[in-house]
Amino acid sequence: IYKETTVKYGTLVKGVTESGSVDIxxxxxTFDLDMSALQRTDTSGSSSSGGSSGSTVGSSSxxxxxxxxxxxxxxxxxxxxxxxxxxxxxGSSSxxNGDDSTLTVAEVxxxxxxxxxxxxxxxxxxxxxxxDLEDELQxxxxxxxxxLEAVEADQTLSKQQAKYTYDSSTAYGSYIxxxxxxxxxxxxxxxxxxxxxxxxxxxxxxxxxxxxxxVTAAYEDAAQVLSNCKxxxxxxxxxxxxxxYVYYAQxxxxxxxxxxxxxxxxxxxxxxxxxxxxxxxxxxxxxEQGKLTAAETQKLRTLAYNTxxxxxxxxxxxxxxELSDQQETYNETLEKWNEFSTYIDGxxxxxxxxxxxxxxxxxxGDKISTGTSLVTLYDMDEMTMTVTVDEDDMTDISLxxxxxxxxxxxxxxxxxxxxxxxGDATSDSSxxxxxxxxxxLEGDVSxxxxxxxxxxxxxxxxxxxxxxxxxxxxxxEDDKTYVKVKTAEGSIVK
Numbered sequence: 136i137y138k139e140t141t142v143k144y145g146t147l148v149k150g151v152t153e154s155g156s157v158d159i160x161x162x163x164x165t166f167d168l169d170m171s172a173l174q175r176t177d178t179s180g181s182s183s184s185g186g187s188s189g190s191t192v193g194s195s196s197x198x199x200x201x202x203x204x205x206x207x208x209x210x211x212x213x214x215x216x217x218x219x220x221x222x223x224x225x226g227s228s229s230x231x232n233g234d235d236s237t238l239t240v241a242e243v244x245x246x247x248x249x250x251x252x253x254x255x256x257x258x259x260x261x262x263x264x265x266x267d268l269e270d271e272l273q274x275x276x277x278x279x280x281x282x283l284e285a286v287e288a289d290q291t292l293s294k295q296q297a298k299y300t301y302d303s304s305t306a307y308g309s310y311i312x313x314x315x316x317x318x319x320x321x322x323x324x325x326x327x328x329x330x331x332x333x334x335x336x337x338x339x340x341x342x343x344x345x346x347x348x349x350v351t352a353a354y355e356d357a358a359q360v361l362s363n364c365k366x367x368x369x370x371x372x373x374x375x376x377x378x379x380y381v382y383y384a385q386x387x388x389x390x391x392x393x394x395x396x397x398x399x400x401x402x403x404x405x406x407x408x409x410x411x412x413x414x415x416x417x418x419x420x421x422x423e424q425g426k427l428t429a430a431e432t433q434k435l436r437t438l439a440y441n442t443x444x445x446x447x448x449x450x451x452x453x454x455x456x457e458l459s460d461q462q463e464t465y466n467e468t469l470e471k472w473n474e475f476s477t478y479i480d481g482x483x484x485x486x487x488x489x490x491x492x493x494x495x496x497x498x499x500g501d502k503i504s505t506g507t508s509l510v511t512l513y514d515m516d517e518m519t520m521t522v523t524v525d526e527d528d529m530t531d532i533s534l535x536x537x538x539x540x541x542x543x544x545x546x547x548x549x550x551x552x553x554x555x556x557x558g559d560a561t562s563d564s565s566x567x568x569x570x571x572x573x574x575x576l577e578g579d580v581s582x583x584x585x586x587x588x589x590x591x592x593x594x595x596x597x598x599x600x601x602x603x604x605x606x607x608x609x610x611x612e613d614d615k616t617y618v619k620v621k622t623a624e625g626s627i628v629k
Contacts, residue, residue: 137619137627140605147603148539149596151532153522157542157576157587160517162488164257166507168478238503239264241482245510249492256483257510258497265482272472279461279468286461290454297450304440311440315433322425329418332411490515518576518583519555522591526560526568531595533557538574542589545582552576552591 242259245251373380478484484503494511497503520540524532532554540550558571574591576583610617610629617629 137621139621140608142602142604144602145600147598147601148592148594149598150539150592150594151524151528152590152592153524153572154588154590155520155522157583157585157589158519158521159490159513159515159583159585160519161493161511162490162514162517163511164487164509166478166484166503166505166509168474169505237264238268238479238484240497240499240501240503242499243495243497244483245492245495247492247495250490251486251492251512252489253486254480255486256480257486258484258503260479260482260484260503262482265479269475269479272468272475275468276465276472279465283461283465286458290458293454294451297447297454300450301444301447304436304446311433311436315429318429319426322422322429326418326422329415332414335411484509486510486512488512488514488516513585515580518580519573520552520576520589520591521571521573523569524572524593526570528593529570532572532593537594539592539594540574540576540589541592542583542587544587544589550576550580551578554593 239261240258241261243257244259245255245257251257367379367386371380477487490512492510492512496508496510503509534554534557536554538552538554540552542548542550552574554572555575556573558573560568560570562568572591572593604618608618610619619627619629621627
């Protein structure tokens with residue numbers, strides 16, 4: 136009894152062949168979506184730098200010199216606080232609300248033994264548990280997009296402001312020393328004027344003091360006269376000597392007036408001296424303080440002038456980073472929305488792998504949160520065969536080596552594979568050394584099942600464009616090999 140086999144033409148592969156069985160790996164699909172990380176309680180927009188500090192850009196200094204300027208001035212002060220003008224802006228903020236939401240299973244739609252593909256529904260969810268989180272994610276995307284558009288709109292004004300500050304800093308550089316000298320001269324002029332006033336006051340004081348001596352003597356005389364007049368007045372009887380009484384009364388009044396006038400002149404002279412000394416001392420203090428302020432402002436202006444280009448570049452870099460950060464925030468919220476969509480399709484939790492269900496972990500009413508185990512299934516991407524190979528045959532086998540697989544269930548098909556693991560050497564009771572070699576099947580393996588048997592051939596030699604037949608068709612007699620061929624007449628010949 137003969138079985139016919141066809142002579143084929145093509146590539147002949149030779150190698151080490153061992154028998155084994157198919158082993159399909161399993162994978163546990165868990166709900167890995169971090170729902171708490173998807174939630175964002177606040178997406179406040181960036182505040183406009185142009186809006187917050189633009190008023191200083193358009194102003195001009197009225198004091199006209201270092202003495203009237205503050206080191207923290209705005210754009211009109213030559214860019215002394217360049218970063219304060221450009222970077223006076225808020226940022227968007229976001230944060231998790233800390234509550235890890237859950238989803239509720241409404242219906243189980245898969246069963247053990249069912250073949251599923253990536254994207255197929257596993258569980259239907261209660262609509263309310265999905266819609267709340269879905270609405271929040273969509274709202275976050277809209278808020279982040281609005282924030283991004285606000286920052287983009289602000290960029291033009293902020294860049295103009297940075298350019299203005301740069302121009303202001305460089306413009307002051309050409310006359311820093313001149314302005315510094317002018318400011319000091321104005322301060323010195325003030326002191327000189329106060330000193331002149333003081334000298335005049337001192338001169339007047341000397342006159343006042345001389346007058347004071349005269350006034351004091353006159354005052355003493357007037358006081359004596361006043362005393363005499365008062366005595367005479369008290370000694371005169373108005374009824375007996377009316378004329379004398381009136382005369383002494385008038386003298387007493389005149390003496391009192393003269394004494395009061397002299398006393399006021401003394402007080403005024405002392406006040407004039409005190410006022411002049413106060414004004415002079417104040418002018419000297421302002422001069423010293425003005426020198427310090429002018430010197431400090433000169434240093435700041437010089438620094439602003441010397442670093443104007445660098446500061447301008449940093450400002451542009453900051454603005455670019457701000458825009459990049461806001462773009463990243465928007466991308467993150469959009470990514471979270473898309474990530475949610477990959478886990479939840481409508482109201483269904485979907486499969487993320489291709490395979491056959493081996494375990495269903497949930498039932499209706501169960502809660503799904505981050506880390507919840509959903510199903511266990513065969514991982515069709517991890518289909519392997521492990522065979523035992525003698526040490527002598529390991530010469531041409533290594534990780535990544537090609538292998539061909541012929542399965543008993545599909546005798547006409549050859550499956551390709553690659554070596555993915557080589558176990559440690561083991562020896563049997565006879566001392567034979569063997570290795571467990573694992574190959575992973577490639578290509579379309581959808582028709583294969585756990586435990587299918589077959590041969591694994593590790594390719595050691597390959598010849599192209601030859602005629603070949605199955606090894607079963609070859610017979611060996613007396614060290615010679617033959618095949619039996621049917622003739623046209625139907626007879627069999629070797």
